[in-house]
Amino acid sequence: MTELEMNEDTAMQYIVVKIGSEQYGINIASVDNIIRMQKITRVPTAQFYFKGVLNLRGVIVPVMSIHQRMELEESEITDKSRVVILRIEENGLLGIIVDEVSEVVTLTRNEIDPPNRDSRSTKDSFINGIGKNGGRLISLFDITTIVDQEETA
Amino acid sequence: MDVSQYLEIFIDETSEHIQALSDNIMALEKEPHDMDTVNEIFRAAHSLKGMAGTMGFKRMQHLTHTMEDVFQEVRSDKVQVNSAMIDILFKCLDAIEGYLDNVKNTSNEGTDDNEALVKSLEDYLNAAENGGAAPEEKPAAAPAPAEESAVSADAAESQEAAYLSIELADEEKDAIRASLNAGQKVYGITAYIDKECLLKAARAFLVFKAVEEFGQIIVFHPSSQDIEDEHFEFDFSFFLATAETDFDKIANAAKAVTEIVDVLGGEVDEAFLSSGKADEPESAEETAPAVAEPASQAAPAAAETKASGATNAPATKNKPVAGRTVRVDIEKLDSLMNQVSELIIAKNSLVSLSNSTDGKGLTQQEATEQIEYLERITTTLHESVMKVRMVPIESTVNKFPRMIRDLSRKLDKKMELIMTGEDTELDRTVVDQIGDPLQHLLRNSADHGLESAEVRRERGKPETGTIRLDAYQEGNNVVIEVSDDGNGIDTEAVKAKAIERGVVTADQAETMSQKEIIDMLFMPSFSMAKQITDISGRGVGLDVVKSNIEALGGDVEVKSKLGEGSKFTVRLPLTLAIIQALMVEVRDEKYAIALASIETIENISVTDIKYVEAKEVINLRGVVIPIIRLDQILECTPEKEDDDNLTVVIVRKGDKLVGLVVDSLGGQQEIVIKSLGKYISYNKIISGATVLGDGGIALILDVNVLM
Known part of the structure; x- marks a missing residue:
């Protein structure tokens, strides 16, 4: 279910992460786990935005640099960096590296605006809504597009 | 009743019975008078019939029932087994297999009635009857459709309870009279059971139990023995002597039993008993048909409403049901259990050790001991788990004798198949997938390998050609050999064909070794059959065999x-999930190479590298081996200057060798193969990943791709 299909009063929880200088929201339903940075093993000849694979309790999980995926500038790995492990139906787990995980917010349908589609940057094609939380704006990820485009790539 | 939960068992067991039938019919063909075999076949057909009936597969039941009848006649020596009959039986088997395939794919048996087959089986039965045999019970016509068509509008109206038309024996009447005289009420009751019900006897028993709360059942109809043996349709009647005056109470108690559709009944008095029904012999004849009629009409009528609801059910769940299961010997599970308990003990002793030594922790020696203990347990545990996945190749190869028999007829060549080592065990996944390639090799031997009887006679060979399938374990591999004593491969013909097809030039062909020429057979679209037959030779031959086997x-x-024959040797790993591997390092990354494909490891001076066609090669003890630099293929950074000495891992695929340049060698290790997932697209050279002891990941290199 995408956010746009929700009723007026349905509330959804989002994990707010920082990527570059912006705040992004990931629907909590697609998050399996959030882990600290750990050793990532490079996979030769993989797509450029894949950092490699990591070992999550015996399961091999591919890890993507969301910065490179969104054609943003790669940022440094710091103490605050985290790998958000997404569970996408049928295809298993996928990790994305974010600069910081800050909080969980609850947004109702009223607080979500449709995305601004004018822009043609790759970055915006992953966004399917803008959440208003207090004074902040949070771009909401459309998890499936991260994968969909990846599959055709 | 929903039987879908039993589907998997049904599929498993049906396959087993089909196999048993196939084996025994083959045996019967050789020795038509072996009664043990006939009995075996009879039993297998009988079990199949029973299972199909239970699952509601009427067509399958009908076919197997007819087969059973035929064997009944064979058993009593009224029908002789001949080769035409064997042919029909094999066709029946194919038909049953067809049903089974339908069941696997759609949970339904399909709509093929196989009437022709049933007809030809019945011909044997009729022949037996005409031969002066005692009247034989006619094979039951497919019961379900017959009954359903009988259900018409007027049948639904007929709600007369069956008990009213029961013929009572004198002693039964006496029993009822005695109860009446004792001041008790006697009710005649008929209960109707849901047509989908599987355990009719159990339901009847529950009904009896429920009504016996109120009084005593004095008459059963059919007899209690028949009810126990389920010798009744969908209703049964009884007379209850009770002090209870409210019949509805009794009826409701009986109806409370699940799958009882309806309970009809009423009070019985002297008038009922003396009503003349069944008393005089002449009227008995008249009522006899009536006994069955209302009963069989009322039952479907009552069940109809339920049935109409149920008919939709199978249609909605048409998904494949074939499960991927392994039957595990209970002994294997026991040893697994034991090892797990040992693992727990080991953990506990570690815990207690770390607690006991007042904060000092484990001493070095204690730790080493415990680690060794743990190591031993995990190794045996791993072996046991692997064994659980292993199944004998029997399940795959035992369909081959039948296939060779059919081929022998089709090709009009005499041949026999000798198999050894059917009990050799392999990983379930491998066993499932090895069937097709082996079948192909056998067909190949039968079609192209063996000569016709005349040619064989001329060459002084026995007329009957021999095809062998030998399986055995060899180290960490299982070897399956398919050989024949036929013509062998005519390398000159292969060469000519290769030149004709433009695969090689005439000059190249001249310099090729025998082996290289034979290997050309494995190239795509290189079929050697002079005529394209439906047995082999559609150009999708050996190359498919090869790629299937390599995929495993x-x-x-x-x-x-x-002139002497050929032998195909298939070599398979024991298991796919866990392999022995050599760990190598390229720059600071770790990779694993399957030990099975490693030939040797060499230290080579840079100056030994030569160039052939602008490619790096080395000349190792007279063999020219191409060199592949892993750091380049794996896009490792940074570039590194060559040392004076290179470590080269020589790997083999078939008889091709390739040298892989690595930076350093790690040890040999047992690794568990894991998938990299679907998201990441990577070079084919990486076949998976494994988790190392320190939690890191090493990628597994598939050297086959390099050659």
């Missing part, structure tokens, strides 16, 4: 001698 991590080799 194995390889295939051919040895052949013209």
